[in-house]
Amino acid sequence: MSAAFLFALVGVGLFSLGLYALIVHAHLLRKILAINVMGSGVFLVLVALAKRTGESQPDAVPHALVITGIVVAVSATALALTLMLKLTAETGRAELPEDQGK
């Protein structure tokens, strides 16, 4: 057990938490937050395990991947938020049409 595995496990936990919230919550903003938390979990796994080199310098490749991933995440979040707002403007509720009235 080392910090690498500790944070990787935290990553797994965040991924699962986010997935739970994504399934359970109906509010779209909440779902978007959940996706972001999930993403952070995956990034954490990627980077934490890069620390297993046995030297002070961790593996740089996953770091680059995660930076790419963060940008993807913010792009997707922006698109999702816009979509959510527009949908709410149409329906009056920030929920998926099929979930409304449940």
Place this chain on the structure above:
Amino acid sequence: MNWDAWIPLLVIASSLLPGLIIFFLAEDRKRLRTTLNLAGALVKLALVCWMLWGVYHEHHYETRLTLLPDLELVLRAGPLSLLFLTLSTILWLVTTVYAIGYLEDSPHRSRFFGFFSLCVTATVGVALSGNLITFLLFYELLTLSTYPLVVHRGTEVARRAGQSYLVHTIFGGALLLLGTVWLYTLTGTLEFTPRGFLNDLGEEHRPALVIIFALLIAGLGVKAALVPLHGWLPQAMVAPAPVSALLHAVAVVKAGAFGIVRVIYDVFGVDFAAGLGVTEPLAWLAATTIIYGSLRALFQDDLKRRLAFSTISQVSYITLGVAIAGPIATIGGVVHLVHQGLMKITLFFCAGNLAETLGIHKVSEMSGVGRRMPWTMTAFTIGAFGMIGAPPVAGFISKWYLGLGALEAGQEWVIFVLAGSSLLNAAYFLPILHRAWFQEPQDAWPEEHHFGNKETAWALLLPPLVTALMALGMGMLASAPFSPLGWAQFISQREFYRP
């Protein structure tokens, strides 16, 4: 590739191309449409005659296109193919003439003739197929191209008839596909071969082969209207008369019957099939269908429905002939393919004439119609006598050979079926004839149209007369060279006598 290889393709193209062009013609381009139709039919006839001559002089007409890596699309003109091919080519020409007259002013004629040509293309393809997958391809194409014809009238009844037709044929097609693929996985080939291509297959495959046979026959039996797969045929009567003629005499039911002949002769081989023990049940099924169809026909007042049930019964003669699995019965079955076509198309043309000219749809409305339309009813009478099996009309020849063949194969029960069926045929045709010729006409016909001083339009009258004459001629000149009987004997020889 020499010229001979192109001819089967040309035969296909001679109806496919006019058909495709016709789709794009405006409704009112009647003359061009007619020209295209007739030209296509004549070109096809010429090509077929050319091939007849060639095959007789032992030319090989074969086209091969690669379809799948190990499977080819094969078009080949063998004796059996040519028999069916000639029939459908001649009848297409006749039916086209008839349809031109029949659909004089109805809407959607371009669509109708387009699909009509496609339908014939598919039938010709079925006839020329050199292996089972090619057969399957055209068989399904036939389904697709006849559906629009069945529902052509566009009424609610037509829609339901079309639905019923589809349910039956799609289901049948699926079974046929399954049987075909299965067979292919066992043998690695699907090439039609005299005496079949399964002889080398090991003993352990016999159960599978029995099931495959059942699948193929079931798939083909839908179109051949074997009981209990016949349900669509009487319903399909809502289609215009030329379509009924096409369905009953040329294309659909014939394709089914022809397929059964192919499967028994060129896929399984008669001996092999008999050895499997599958021909006898098939013979019984055919016999049942013959009796059942006749019985049902007895109680129909609607003329076309009566003819439809008659078709169910008559087509099964072909199946019966091949299922008896003897050389003489084979002749009877194969020749009936042609004979039944000619006779039945005559009857449908006549029924169409009655409906179109006088508005008569029911047997009970036919009193005295013989005096109003003598030529039509003469043709009808010839057809009806043929159906009953009375000499000298062609139907007699078929039944004669079937009976002889059954005796030769030691299946005496067939004689009773034939006799019973003939009696029933008489029972449902003779009252019609009696009513038409010997009863007083009614005060007014349901819906009369006048065509000058003729009894009806020439395009409507000519076709039934021609086909009736042909049926008569084939019966009387049965032993002439190039007669259907001659070909049937040739085919039977190929199957039963090793060179």
Place this chain on the structure above:
Amino acid sequence: MEALTLLHWTFDILLGLGLLWLGWRVLTSPDLFNAIVLFVAFGLLMALAWVRLDAPDIALAEAAIGAGLTGALLLAAFAKLRTVEKNHDIAGQLEKGKLENRSFQWWPATFLLVVAAGLGHTVLSLPHYATGLSAEVSANLKSSGVSNPVTAVLLNFRGYDTLLEMVVLLLALLGVWSISGSALPREAAPGPILDTLSRLLTPVLILVAAYLLWVGAHAPGGAFQAGAVLGAAGVLLLLSGWRLSSHLAGLPLRIILVAGPVAFVAMAVFTMLTGGQFLEYPRAEAGTLILFLETAATLSIGTTLAALFLGERPKNKREYP
């Protein structure tokens, strides 16, 4: 030394638990606004976690994007959501951001416990030492043109990913512009304080962005981080009521938005015409070319992020005087 290790462990465990707890609260707190604030705090802790994992480059990106811009995006969206809901006048339905906190659901929870356990087991089953590609990276670092390995991977070894990355941003913006249309709430006048703040902070942000861009070649930093900071400058300007003048909102703006991907495409064509592979920089000029690419990318990223924050296509006439 013993005490130091203990402290390290305590710090890491507390940080990890804090992350999990915050993640949980973000997703369950009944108040939506609260959830957003907690999410910003969550980003903060994530940045600390990156630091603990020796990933300062990511920490920078997270500080700028994860905690900063995403927070601003979420807050702005939250505000618009309120306005929209108010317009729909569905009284009391989502009163003050309180949502019906759906009761704990057993089936998903059980399922996800199993998933988490399985994934946890998998993670623990991985070998305890693995060098990954670090050997290859350091072996080729010299010929990459930069000395920061993360920048080397991003702009050279896997520069193609970065090219596609720029396209992802562009696509998100295209999507947002294509979808949006919801009117912005009219901005109140910025007031003297905010005005001063933005006047002071904007140049600093731009300077910092330039600094991060420059330093990225040999130390943590680079185009993404610089772009994010630049984007933050844009956001601050937008928040202070500044709008792009109308004659710049058309083609000039679009050109800046695509400068990054265009630079990449140009580079790709250039490298291939000069006989190399796709994006194979000549070894000698690699550093310069990378800086050129990064500059274009920074401009694009910054502008795109700011445009994403604005959320709607800038109009060709001035809406706010």
Place this chain on the structure above:
Amino acid sequence: MNPSDYLSAALMIAGAVFFLAGTLGLLRFPDVYSRLHALTKADNVGLGLVVMGLAVQAESWAVVGKLLLIWLLVLLAGASVAHLIARGALERGIKLWRR
């Protein structure tokens, strides 16, 4: 540990105490204005002390400059934001706490 170490340690510990005070204020004070007051004072001073403590240890003047810049920025942002929040709160009618 040399004398400068003691100095920086003392500064930083003092900073930490201010942070603690700020947090306590945030938790204990009764209304948004008093909390604001406590917080901005405490954490800015706290950060300042920590920065000073670190500056003592710094390896170069550049580092000292950067540290101070960071502190100044936090100060600026904190003050402005605190002002904005306070004004916003007043505008929205959040009442002052009276004993």
Place this chain on the structure above:
Amino acid sequence: MGALLSEISWGVVLILLPLAGGIACFLFPRAAKVLGLVSVFAVLLSVSGLGWNIKVNGIYRHAIGGWNAPLGIDLYADGLSLLMLAATALVGFGISVYSADYFEREDAARFWPIWLLLLAALNALFLSADVFNLYVTLELMGLAAVALAALAGGRDALGGAMRYLLASLLGSLAYLFGVALLYHGFGSMDIAMLAVRVEASPAVWAALGLMSVGLLLKTALFPLHFWLPPAHASAPAPVSALLSALVVKGSFYILLRLWLEIFGPLGGGVDTLFGLLGTGAILWGSLQALRQTRLKLLVAYSTVAQIGYFFISFPLAASAGVTAWSAAAYLVLSHALAKAAMFLATGNVLRFGGHDRIADLDRVVQRLPLTACAFALAGVSIMGLPPSGGFVGKWLLLQAALTQDRWDLVSVIILGGVLAAGYVFKVIGHAFTLADISHESREVPAKMEWAALLLAFGAILLGFLASPVLSLVGIGVPFGVSEVSP
């Protein structure tokens, strides 16, 4: 000429060209239509270039930046990639021609850049040999698809797009988790290297699970298809065609590639599970399609059903690999053409009559014979009737199933065809019923009708091209050599 063809690295061109085209459309919205059409046509030509190239030289591999895998990213194309690229270019071109008339000026400026970037994403996806790069392309594809799905606006389209986006993001994240495990377990992201290095371990199984779930979600395999019908049914017609014909194939391709190279050889019961889900998809999708009262939803559910066929190949591939995979490839290709044609035809119907209620279609489809014909021809392929691409695919699939006595799958394949006939003819029947000629609402440009018809015709033509197509797909032996001869 030949030298020129093989000098140029067509794979790179295929990525850069639509990318540049998309950017150009974005910069010059007034010229978007022309720029878009030119770009898509150029892509079509480039695919031929690539095809010529790999036919002559075999597998295409391009080390980007001159760094070879594992440090760098490689582009890779074999017959399978070529098939997907060609399908994309062909269908994409057809849809582009259609879209040129479909979208008015304002919408065209929104549609073209996104569509070209989607095309770039798809090309990049089919050419990628790196699992993380595939993640990026997957995200690109997802975002572009969502943006397009939302184009129509309105409650249905936005709701569908939102659901699609969430499903898509979830799928990508699960996939990315799998990438993380593979990388940290085996130290590479290059598919070929992973293929050599992987051995059964928890990391591989977890990666398989995560990546499969993620990709199945994006491919919309039953029961993860919930997002597809609302998204595909509410988008503008060309977009529905793009989504159904191409986008779901992107994630399927990744799954197939990973399975062929990395996961398949490990065994395990996952292929059985895929087969079961495929069965469920065929039955459920077909039954739902039969129940629909709106044409677009019917077509969308038909996609759900047809996707099931792709997955029937997995359990069959164990002992009839080449046949089963060829079947899947052929089905993917012909479904792309046929489904695009169907959606475009539906778009014509909607534009002409202003509605797509199946019960009231009579007047509309009768006035649009070319469109009706396109729908019918596409239907032939979907039903799997000969001669059509769908028939070839089902024939191969049946062959693979019968050689191993998989009667369960045989009956599903057959039943699926019959059900497909049911829903296709539910629509076609209306072309022949009598209807009064009514006041039609909007003219349908001829190009829109012909685009649909030609795509459908392509699906039929595929029935005759199996031999050359399959020999092209076989370049580089993507499906292995474990052929079972009958």
Place this chain on the structure above:
Amino acid sequence: MQILYLALALFLLVNLGAGMWRVLRGPTAADRMLAGQLFGTTAVAVLLLLAQTTGNVALRDVALVFALLAAVTAVAFVRRAWTEERTNNES
């Protein structure tokens, strides 16, 4: 010295956790945001301390970015998200 830096960082982390209570408690959005402000400052301090322990000077840049972006977030809150109506409630 290392121990001191780390201990202080740890202390600030705990301090931050305590401040979390105010975010959860509210009652007004202003209170929550205020607590967020505290986090930013604390995080800057923690980062500076960690920079000193690990010797990784880049962390100061992280702290710098933090300081800047915290301000932007706070402005975003004041300008956009603070939509509370006039209220009469008091904690």
